[in-house]
Amino acid sequence: MPVSRDRWSKEFGEWFRNVLLNAEIMDYRYPIKGCGVWLPYGFKLRKNVLKILRELLDSTGHEEVQFPLLIPETSLAKESRHVRSFEDECFWVTHGGSTPLKVRYALRPTSETAINPMLKLWIRSHRDLPVAIYQIVNVFRYETKATRPLIRMREVTTFKEAHTAHATAEEAEKQVEKAVSVYKRFFDSIGVPYLISKRPEWDKFAGAEYSIAFDMICPDGRVLQIGTVHNLGQNFSKAFDVTYETVDGGREYVYQTCYGISERAIASIVIAHGDDNGLVLPYDVAPIQVVVIPIPYKGKEEPINEAVRDVVRKLEAAGIRVELDDREDLTPGSKFYYWELRGVPIRVEVGPRDVERGEVTVVRRDTLERSGCKLDAVVEKVVETAKQMTADLSKRAWEWMRKHIHYVDSLEEAEKLIKEREGVIQLFWCGSEDCGREIEERVDARVLGVPMDESLEREGSCVVCGRRTRYLVRVAAAY
Amino acid sequence: MPVSRDRWSKEFGEWFRNVLLNAEIMDYRYPIKGCGVWLPYGFKLRKNVLKILRELLDSTGHEEVQFPLLIPETSLAKESRHVRSFEDECFWVTHGGSTPLKVRYALRPTSETAINPMLKLWIRSHRDLPVAIYQIVNVFRYETKATRPLIRMREVTTFKEAHTAHATAEEAEKQVEKAVSVYKRFFDSIGVPYLISKRPEWDKFAGAEYSIAFDMICPDGRVLQIGTVHNLGQNFSKAFDVTYETVDGGREYVYQTCYGISERAIASIVIAHGDDNGLVLPYDVAPIQVVVIPIPYKGKEEPINEAVRDVVRKLEAAGIRVELDDREDLTPGSKFYYWELRGVPIRVEVGPRDVERGEVTVVRRDTLERSGCKLDAVVEKVVETAKQMTADLSKRAWEWMRKHIHYVDSLEEAEKLIKEREGVIQLFWCGSEDCGREIEERVDARVLGVPMDESLEREGSCVVCGRRTRYLVRVAAAY
Numbered sequence: 001m002p003v004s005r006d007r008w009s010k011e012f013g014e015w016f017r018n019v020l021l022n023a024e025i026m027d028y029r030y031p032i033k034g035c036g037v038w039l040p041y042g043f044k045l046r047k048n049v050l051k052i053l054r055e056l057l058d059s060t061g062h063e064e065v066q067f068p069l070l071i072p073e074t075s076l077a078k079e080s081r082h083v084r085s086f087e088d089e090c091f092w093v094t095h096g097g098s099t100p101l102k103v104r105y106a107l108r109p110t111s112e113t114a115i116n117p118m119l120k121l122w123i124r125s126h127r128d129l130p131v132a133i134y135q136i137v138n139v140f141r142y143e144t145k146a147t148r149p150l151i152r153m154r155e156v157t158t159f160k161e162a163h164t165a166h167a168t169a170e171e172a173e174k175q176v177e178k179a180v181s182v183y184k185r186f187f188d189s190i191g192v193p194y195l196i197s198k199r200p201e202w203d204k205f206a207g208a209e210y211s212i213a214f215d216m217i218c219p220d221g222r223v224l225q226i227g228t229v230h231n232l233g234q235n236f237s238k239a240f241d242v243t244y245e246t247v248d249g250g251r252e253y254v255y256q257t258c259y260g261i262s263e264r265a266i267a268s269i270v271i272a273h274g275d276d277n278g279l280v281l282p283y284d285v286a287p288i289q290v291v292v293i294p295i296p297y298k299g300k301e302e303p304i305n306e307a308v309r310d311v312v313r314k315l316e317a318a319g320i321r322v323e324l325d326d327r328e329d330l331t332p333g334s335k336f337y338y339w340e341l342r343g344v345p346i347r348v349e350v351g352p353r354d355v356e357r358g359e360v361t362v363v364r365r366d367t368l369e370r371s372g373c374k375l376d377a378v379v380e381k382v383v384e385t386a387k388q389m390t391a392d393l394s395k396r397a398w399e400w401m402r403k404h405i406h407y408v409d410s411l412e413e414a415e416k417l418i419k420e421r422e423g424v425i426q427l428f429w430c431g432s433e434d435c436g437r438e439i440e441e442r443v444d445a446r447v448l449g450v451p452m453d454e455s456l457e458r459e460g461s462c463v464v465c466g467r468r469t470r471y472l473v474r475v476a477a478a479y
Numbered sequence: 480m481p482v483s484r485d486r487w488s489k490e491f492g493e494w495f496r497n498v499l500l501n502a503e504i505m506d507y508r509y510p511i512k513g514c515g516v517w518l519p520y521g522f523k524l525r526k527n528v529l530k531i532l533r534e535l536l537d538s539t540g541h542e543e544v545q546f547p548l549l550i551p552e553t554s555l556a557k558e559s560r561h562v563r564s565f566e567d568e569c570f571w572v573t574h575g576g577s578t579p580l581k582v583r584y585a586l587r588p589t590s591e592t593a594i595n596p597m598l599k600l601w602i603r604s605h606r607d608l609p610v611a612i613y614q615i616v617n618v619f620r621y622e623t624k625a626t627r628p629l630i631r632m633r634e635v636t637t638f639k640e641a642h643t644a645h646a647t648a649e650e651a652e653k654q655v656e657k658a659v660s661v662y663k664r665f666f667d668s669i670g671v672p673y674l675i676s677k678r679p680e681w682d683k684f685a686g687a688e689y690s691i692a693f694d695m696i697c698p699d700g701r702v703l704q705i706g707t708v709h710n711l712g713q714n715f716s717k718a719f720d721v722t723y724e725t726v727d728g729g730r731e732y733v734y735q736t737c738y739g740i741s742e743r744a745i746a747s748i749v750i751a752h753g754d755d756n757g758l759v760l761p762y763d764v765a766p767i768q769v770v771v772i773p774i775p776y777k778g779k780e781e782p783i784n785e786a787v788r789d790v791v792r793k794l795e796a797a798g799i800r801v802e803l804d805d806r807e808d809l810t811p812g813s814k815f816y817y818w819e820l821r822g823v824p825i826r827v828e829v830g831p832r833d834v835e836r837g838e839v840t841v842v843r844r845d846t847l848e849r850s851g852c853k854l855d856a857v858v859e860k861v862v863e864t865a866k867q868m869t870a871d872l873s874k875r876a877w878e879w880m881r882k883h884i885h886y887v888d889s890l891e892e893a894e895k896l897i898k899e900r901e902g903v904i905q906l907f908w909c910g911s912e913d914c915g916r917e918i919e920e921r922v923d924a925r926v927l928g929v930p931m932d933e934s935l936e937r938e939g940s941c942v943v944c945g946r947r948t949r950y951l952v953r954v955a956a957a958y
Contacts, residue, residue, distance in 0.1 A: 031554060031596055032584065035547035040612070043543050063519035064526075068634050069548075069586075069617060070511050070570075088576035091549075093586065096621030097567035105511065107548075107572065117510055133519070138548060138617075142575030155547050 012220035017149060019270060023279045023342045026149050034147035034154030041342065044287035046158060046266055050136060052189050052285065053160055053261065056182050062132045062162055067114045069138070070105040075113045079239040082112065085206030089141045091154075107140035112207065112232070112258060115163050116240035123254060125245040126167050130175070134162035139262075150267035151224065151479055158263035165237070165254040167244065172231055172255035176212065179229045179259040180452070183214055186261070187226070191282050191394035192216060192268040193401040194226065195424065197449035197474050200436050205258075209233040215448055215476070217404045218271050221421030223448065223476040226268045229259040272397045273366070279343025280366050282393055283386040289321045290382055291339045295332050295351030303355045311348055311360055311378050318379045340365060345389055346382055364389050366396075407472075411463050415443045418477055424448070428460035429473035435464035439475060448474040491699035496628060498749065502758045502821045505628050513626035513633030520821065523766035525637060525745055529615060531668050531764065532639055532740065535661050536613055541641055544612045546593045549584040554592045558718040561591065564685030568620045570633075586619035591686065591711070591737060594642050595719035602733060604724040605646050609654070613641035618741075629746035630703065630958055637742035644716070644733040646723065651710055651734035655691065658708045658738040659931070662693055665740070666705070670761050670873035671695060671747040672880040673705065674903065676928035676953050679915050684737075688712040694927055694955075696883045697750050700900030702927065702955040705747050708738040751876045752845070758822025759845050761872055762865040768800040769861055770818045774811050774830030782834045790827055790839055790857055797858045819844060824868055825861055843868050845875075886951075890942050894922045897956055903927070907939035908952035914943035918954060927953040 020026045025042030038046060054064065070093060077083045090106040108114055115133075122128065139159045143152055162179065166172045180196065187194050194214040204211040205228065214227035237243070237253040246252050273280040283289055292315070294308045308324065315322040323344075325335050332349070339347060347363040354360050359372045362381055366389055373381040404423025408414050414425045425443070429435060429450075436447050450471055459470045499505045504521030517525060533543065549572060556562045569585040587593055594612075601607065618638045622631055641658065645651045659675065666673050673693040683690040684707065693706035716722070716732040725731050752759040762768055771794070773787045787803065794801040802823075804814050811828070818826060826842040833839050838851045841860050845868055852860040883902025887893050893904045904922070908914060908929075915926050929950055938949045 027597060027600070029597070029600060030547055030593075031551055032547060032549055035549060037547065037597055038545040040542035040544055043545060047543075064522050065519055066517040066522060066636055068509055068511060068514035068516065068636075070514060070634065072510055075510060090576065091572045091584075092574040093570045094573045095571040097569065097623075099621075105570075114509075118506060118508070118516055121506070121508060142578075144576075155549065157545055157547075 012218060013148070015274075016151075016267075016270065019274060019278050019341075020149050025266070025270070025279075028149040032154070034143055034152070036149050036153065036157070038157065041287055042266075045269075045281065045285060046263070048285040048287065049190065049266055049269070050158070050160070053186055053265070054136075056186055057134050057160075057162065060178065060182055062134050064135065065133045066135050066137065067108075067111050067118070069108055071108050071111075071114050073104045073106060075117060076106050078113060078116075079207045079236055081235075082207040086110075089143075091140045091142055108137070109139055109141055110159075110258075110260070111135070111137075111139075111161055112163070112236050113240075116236050116242055119165055119254070120240055120242045123165060123242060123244050126247055129165060129167045129244060129254065130171060131165040132162065132175070133164075134160060136160045148479075150263050150270075153263075156262050158266070159260060160262070161258060161260045163256065163258045165242065165256050167246070167252070167254070169233070169255050172233070172257050175257045176229055176231050179257065180212060183227045183229065183259070183261065186265075187214065187268070188394070190265070190269050190285060191390065191397055192226070192265075192272045193394075193398040195223075195401075195405075195448070195474065196452040198452055199449040200433070200447050200473075202433055202436070203447070203449070205230045207232060207235045209235070212452060213449070215424075215478075216268055216272065217401050217423045217476070218479070221404065221423050221477060222479055223424060224264060224268070224271070224479045226264045227259070227261045230257060232256040232258060273393050274343070275366075277337075278341035280393065281343035281345055283345045283390050286343065286345050287321065288323045288339075288342070288344050289386070290315055290323070290346045290348055291335075291344045292322060292324045292348045292350070293332055293335050293339075294326060295349055295354075297352035300352040300355065304350055304352065307350045307355050307360070307375060310375065311350060314379055315382065318383075320379070320382060346385055348378065348382070366393055409460070409463070411439065411442045414439075414445075414463070414475060418443045418445045418475070421477065424474050424476045426451070426472045426474055427463045428469055429471050430462035430465055430467040430469045431471050432465070435462055436473065438464045439473070443475055444477075445475045446478040448476055448478070450474075491697060492627070494753075495630075495746075495749065498753060498757050498820070499628050504745070504749070504758075507628040511633070513622055513631070515628050515632065515636070517636065520766055521745075524748075524760065524764060525742070527764040527766065528669065528744055528748070529637070529639070532665055532744070533615075535665055536639075536641065539657065539661055541611045541613050543614065545614050545616065546587075546590050546597070548587055548617070550587050550590075550593050552583045552585060554596060555585050557592060557595075558686045558715055561686040561715075565589075568622075570619045570621055587616070588618055588620055589638075589737075589739070590614070590616075590618075590640055591642065591715050592719075595715050595721055598644055598733070599719055599721045602644060602721060602723050605726055608644060608646045608723060608733065609650060610644040611641065611654070612643075613639060615639045627958075629742050629749075632742075635741050637745070638739060639741070640737060640739045642735065642737045644721065644735050646725070646731070646733070648712070648734050651712070651736050654736045655708055655710050658736065659691060662706045662708065662738070662740065665744075666693065666747070667873070669744070669748050669764060670869065670876055671705070671744075671751045672873075672877040674702075674880075674884075674927070674953065675931040677931055678928040679912070679926050679952075681912055681915070682926070682928070684709045686711060686714045688714070691931060692928070694903075694957075695747055695751065696880050696902045696955070697958070700883065700902050700956060701958055702903060703743060703747070703750070703958045705743045706738070706740045709736060711735040711737060752872050753822070754845075756816075757820035759872065760822035760824055762824045762869050765822065765824050766800065767802045767818075767821070767823050768865070769794055769802070769825045769827055770823045771801060771803045771827045771829065772811055772814050772818075773805060774828055774833075776831035779831040779834065783829055783831065786829045786834050786839070786854060789854060790829060793858055794861065797862075799858070799861060825864055827857065827861070845872055888939070888942070890918065890921045893918075893924075893942070893954060897922045897924045897954070900956065903953050903955045905930070905951045905953055906942045907948055908950050909941035909944055909946040909948045910950050911944070914941055915952065917943045918952070922954055923956075924954045925957040927955055927957070929953075
């Protein structure tokens with residue numbers, strides 16, 4: 001039976017912070033607020049997750065690059081809405097040694113203003129388009145709210161940002177769709193369920209025409225934004241004078257998009273699958289996919305150890321990331337606890353009775369379900385168990401999320417559900433900013449925007465003004 | 480015949496900068512001095528080089544981690560020599576938004592002072608030792624000298640820094656040897672020749688007991704430091720109070736080492752193997768290992784294209800990174816030029832005569848030597864050519880370096896050779912700082928230190944004071 005997710009939903013924040021430290025993902029005790037250290041085990045998880053993301057981007061026409069961290073204030077200031085939104089959130093470098101800098105440098109909060117001066121050099125003609133590049137870098141925000149490891153950091157150590165330039169508005173629009181589809185495949189591959197919403201005008205990325213966001217629901221009922229896709233139109237290309245020569249010899253500003261996923265992707269795995277015992281990692285990204293634990297029995301040491309070595313050899317030969325836990329100062333029970341906390345998807349136990357039967361015992365991390373198999377068939381059993389567990393993790397997470405989306409007809413109901421941290425509320429909304437703001441205020445939550453992943457078959461009345469509408473809007477308490 | 484390396488030795492700086500831009504490694508026109516953009520091709524080269532480095536470190540007991548970029552001034556100041564050396568070279572973050580920070584943050588120039596506060600939390604007992612971690616991150620130096628792409632950057636985008644902690648001085652000493660051996664294997668694997676020298680007291684890393692450095696000689700006769708290994712003794716552990724409980728219950732400060740390799744490793748490849756035509760990349764790290772170019776011939780288009788497709792299929796199936804250049808608006812000659820500039824190790828041409836004979840033509844980038852082989856044997860031919868070329872690149876580079884090391888008996892000779900940019904000069908030296916400083920002043924060059932990779936069988940007289948000595952010292956103009 002799966003371990004209950006609801007027992008810890010109330011202390012989610014504490015659970016999350018502890019599991020990151022105790023499972024050795026991130027140590028958040030660094031002497032600067034909002035900065036953390038990726039520990040070896042966490043770093044491997046991060047690497048496996050980024051590998052999936054890179055493969056998806058590389059196979060869909062993106063090229064990886066790396067831009068400088070520092071952005072001159074003069075560049076940051078070129079797009080007026082952008083700078084207004086970010087200048088108070090930037091860390092500013094003002095001195096080199098004891099010398100004051102003539103122009104201050106921002107630690108990049110995001111890289112549009114680092115990239116556009118270079119695009120201006122690179123793009124001359126329509127033959128240079130489209131451009132689709134990405135980088136995986138650290139970005140910085142001077143967060144004044146409470147910081148949280150992986151979720152709200154001052155140094156976001158891991159930000160995958162893609163930037164594209166196109167000849168026409170239509171192509172930029174298509175790129176937005178492509179980005180959404182890449183992100184769906186990414187989150188599907190780690191079994192993390194998501195809602196896709198078009199953010200309201202007042203909450204779009206500074207400098208964008210519109211923004212689309214992926215959100216997940218956390219066990220405490222709050223949503224976490226885990227990915228964003230922005231159509232920038234010509235806002236940045238006009239600010240930075242990025243033009244191209246058209247087929248008929250004219251000049252035109254390029255159309256741009258950008259889209260990002262941060263280390264919240266790692267957080268999303270922890271949140272979507274974790275339980276009372278700690279992490280539950282999807283098999284494909286787990287740093288250790290199988291841990292093998294001998295169950296010692298007096299007089300049977302040798303046959304047990306031999307079987308254990310045989311299991312490890314077989315799994316390694318099949319390319320499975322396997323760890324043998326043969327520490328002699330720990331009981332099997334404390335080893336189980338240790339590896340469950342770290343989310344290792346599959347445990348193989350080899351005890352005296354297993355050996356007698358030429359078998360091993362295979363235990364799934366998510367359900368803790370035990371089953372035996374012949375030692376000779378251990379690879380097939382692991383592969384099959386992994387496949388089933390991967391599918392079940394995703395299914396269970398999606399079901400859980402769907403149970404936490406509520407359609408309501410009144411602000412009173414919405415307010416009640418938000419207060420009880422029941423998840424995402426969907427309401428009819430006329431689409432006006434006035435009514436949207438009113439909803440946010442009345443239910444004390446954030447408007448996530450209009451669903452992009454659900455089409456309405458009926459119409460209703462805006463919960464504020466009563467106008468008939470076919471728009472739903474999503475509202476939730478948000479991280 | 481290999482293209483001459485000497486013709487461009489005089490304009491080495493210009494050649495280097497141009498080849499990085501034209502071969503699409505790094506674009507150095509970013510609006511901040513000393514900051515560059517890794518272009519897609521360069522990023523792939525960097526990735527392949529880092530893969531080798533990571534594999535070497537992972538297989539020798541190191542674990543990859545990631546620490547924050549920002550270091551509070553209070554941490555940086557704890558080791559007094561360290562802070563004195565670095566404080567004038569740091570970029571300082573003084574503001575978050577418009578709020579002045581209470582404690583300034585340095586952009587890490589190196590991470591000893593970021594890591595030690597965490598080691599203090601992690602290390603309790605002798606059972607927690609040794610610790611051997613590394614990270615590959617960006618570091619910053621406020622360079623006031625002329626900056627150069629990959630060689631002297633203000634943002635060093637790629638710094639692999641390893642940090643270790645041990646129970647005893649002997650173990651730290653052993654780790655230094657291990658690090659030197661890992662670095663040898665690394666540079667050997669990219670065919671880059673090196674000199675290993677123990678830096679003089681006055682040029683060691685700030686906070687180290689002693690420093691060992693890897694240097695290479697550039698075509699302009701100047702040396703470039705490409706790797707360093709430091710024995711830190713207990714200097715940092717005392718400053719940060721990093722202690723462990725010994726086996727017999729006492730407390731002792733840990734002994735530490737650290738060692739680093741930066742993006743100069745990429746520069747070293749460019750420098751060691753490049754020629755008049757551009758880059759020459761070792762096969763193992765080349766983003767594209769083989770480029771296939773059809774030589775069109777009227778009336779034979781179809782058989783040529785068919786053979787080309789066959790070649791590409793075969794190479795791809797063998798796991799070789801292959802690119803087909805079938806651009807129709809370029810002549811074969813301009814394609815040769817294009818791919819030679821980018822250093823692709825092997826070119827396969829398929830022309831009408833090749834097709835008639837069921838053959839292809841294989842051309843090595845380093846010698847531009849051409850040879851034919853049966854189309855069916857193209858994979859074997861490529862593998863064999865790659866192997867030979869890898870060995871030859873290394874051999875040629877080592878021979879070139881050895882020709883640029885000169886043993887001299889007087890300061891006058893040394894001065895003359897340094898002035899003529901003839902490379903590294905080796906002199907007898909008594910070992911005293913006074914004589915060392917005098918050498919530096921008189922020959923207008925830097926003392927690299929005492930050779931670690933060469934043992935002397937004879938003794939001589941210090942070129943300054945005339946004392947008998949068995950020390951050689953290396954001197955060179957340095958980047």
